[in-house]
Amino acid sequence: MHVLFSLLILSFQFVPQVFDSLEQVAQSSYLKADYSASLSATLEARDLADSLGLLEKKLTYSYRIADIYRATETFGESIRIINENLPATRQLKNKSLLARFHNLRAAVYYEKMNKNHPGARDSMEMAIRDAESVIRTSGSESDRSRFLVLKGAFLNKTGRWDGAVASYEEAIDLYHKLGFHTDLPNIFLNLYEPLAALNRHREALDYLLSGIQIADSAGILVYQKDTAFKISLAYEALGDLASALAWQRTYHSLQVKFFNLQLDNQLNQIRAVYDLKQKEAENHLLTARLDQQRVYNWSVGIILVLGFLAGTILLIAYREKSRAEKTLRQQKRELETVSQQFYDTSIQLTISGDELKQRAEQLHATNQVKDRLFSIIAHDLRGPVNSLQAALLLLQEEDLSSGERQELMTELNNMARATSDLLNNLLYWASSQMKGFSVTPEVIDLSGLVQQNVHLALPAAQQKGIILMDQFPPGLLARADQAMVNLVIRNLITNAIKFTPNGGLVITGGSVLPGEVRLYIRDTGIGMKPEDIDKILTGKVVQSTYGTKNEKGVGLGLILCREFISANGGTFSIESEAGKGTTFTITLPASADRH
Structure with a gap:
């Protein structure tokens, strides 16, 4: 509400200048x-x-x-x-x-x-x-x-x-x-x-x-x-x-x-028109050259960044796979040794059948994580990289107009941002599945985190004409891992903007409950299917979807949010109605400290 009021005041300040x-x-x-x-x-x-x-x-x-x-x-x-x-x-x-x-x-x-x-x-x-x-x-x-x-x-x-x-x-x-x-x-x-x-x-x-x-x-x-x-x-x-x-x-x-x-007077007018046309032609030529150089610089930068990110994720995946295989071989050798010792000294050493079954299940789960990771990489990373390659080939065409180049640059920027979000979520998810969470609870200013992420998301909202309204009350403190909670808030706000059509509304708000702090993020977007909500709440990876302006999404972000909130002793819930919007609600333990 404060943001909308400020925008109205700002617009009225410029009205006299527009009339003049x-x-x-x-x-x-x-x-x-x-x-x-x-x-x-x-x-x-x-x-x-x-x-x-x-x-x-x-x-x-x-x-x-x-x-x-x-x-x-x-x-x-x-x-x-x-x-x-x-x-x-x-x-x-x-x-x-x-x-x-x-x-x-x-x-x-x-x-x-x-x-x-x-x-x-x-x-x-x-x-x-x-x-x-x-x-x-x-x-x-x-x-x-x-x-x-x-x-x-x-x-x-x-x-x-x-x-x-x-x-x-x-x-x-x-x-x-x-x-x-x-x-x-x-x-x-x-x-x-x-x-x-x-x-x-x-x-x-x-x-x-x-x-x-x-x-x-x-x-x-x-x-x-x-x-x-x-x-x-x-x-x-x-x-x-x-x-x-x-x-x-x-x-x-x-x-x-x-x-x-x-x-x-006529001669002076003709001379002025000629000078103006000549100046416009020179400016147009200079602008075209600058646009061409800018497109080239962007192209090289995007290729380098994407190459680095792709190499990093593949290296991490390869290391995790090697570590899993090494663990499997080591555990296999240990199992063979234990079996031999059990055969030789059945009175001195026993290994419970439940423990063996648990180890086998852990190995099986590790292999499943590996398979899911490579499946996501193959499905979600290949598409954006191929699209970027095709867009860069188009940029090499010399007969593109300035408007077409600018439109292509905007598309490249959106692709790079979506791929970056995908890689970040993959890294967090792969790390959590392979090594588990390391939670460092501390007193955090939840109001400040919400305000910071709303400010960061404002350009993306303005690009789609979405009103981003921050109704979160000031001074609310929680006890949780600040990095994890910050990632959750950023993912939820970004997700709300992505799936809200032009001219929509995204609201952040919260309240204090006995022993806990409540935060909600509500949008007027396209809503979610009940089966997708069930998959997210049960930890299953959801098929990737596209936003209202073809922004690429991945099913890992919401799963990370649920797991991070759960690891911090909180709750994570989703309420959605098709065509009317979605509300994400989280609770975290309240801090005994006060401002």
Whole structure:
């Protein structure tokens, strides 16, 4: 539970950073007219806000999405999104956002009217009325200034010159008040047409001359160029042909300058794209070489490790076999000597029939252990080694992609880990069967051991999306062999993760009972068959199985757990239901010591 809570807190800490990143991508792409990338980032931000229940953010991103559709002339989709989000915006009582939605709807209809869409003028008329009604009560001068410019453009487009002039001039006053000086030249340009239609050329000229001064101070070349052209028209209408000609020359000079600037920008963009592509190609080549070297190093390392492990296990098996055969020959000689002595001195020496039978059974058990050991090695070790050889042969292929090599490297890592677990369990089991257990009881911190093994298993759990929840209470002490108990806990947690599907849950917990300490490990995995549980609890080797992601398993791990817990004076039990999960429960003698 603590682990899950920590993960939730950590994820919420990164949410603002995710929004900032998406907004930067959307804004920079919009300014570059890369509307596809801008739309993709904004849609992702809106969906994230929706999943987190952030209504105001969701509505803000919906507004931006509708504006992107307007910019790409997908007018129907833009209107649909606006109408879909207006009721929620009204309910939220965000007047500024509501005003922006109405302004945007009017802007969409205005652009449709410019492109002669049927019915666009009537829709624009209605949208202007709705927007004016909302903006009148919104209290935002910025929203009202943008609306007035849009309204002036509509009135100008429909030949209502006086209304257009009044709307533009009211917008100009607001722009001055708000400090939006660099946007004034554009309004002055739009104001020229209705003033000229009303034969108010001198007023139009005054506005244009003021606008070109602002554009020149701000360095906005496009406004300078367009304003110079309109100034020449105004002088021509006033009959000052000399001034009109002078401003026509100024217009042509600015037009050439503007064209050269655009050409330079295009050349710089082409050069930047070329440099970027060249850099990407170099990075791709370097990455491919590094991946190839990394794969080679991993391959050599895995081969060496597997060779060493295989040689070690075979050497141990050979030594145990030789020791058993030597013991058998020695006991056979001793038996022959005893038989001869019994025959010669039947009164002085007797050997009980039960003792002879016991020795024979021990010899038979030793041979059975040897046969079982070689059977497991032949069945479980041959498969992984063959799979590793096949995977390494694939790595030598030069036409594998980087993704295929990475996938193959992950598979090699899983094979090596599974083979290592197999060899460790074989060594422990073979040693226990041949030489018996050597238990060294001591006071151990059971809580610390559980926490340590949960931490070690966390990467494997995260790889499968499994929640590993540690509910084991702190400060529980037991009296047992620490190495044995540590191996048991590690085997049980690893086994739970291995047989739990993606998105499952593994829980560790425990309690104190009279004279003993209880530990359980519960999972939501695939469960166990009753016959396999019986074999484990009776010490029989279970056939190897595969985990939910084809992780190799071996039947020795759980048998070792049962035998180690039993050797430490504890109990080992299994409860399982197919398709619902398994619970392993162990008890150990409690320690009299306390923290």
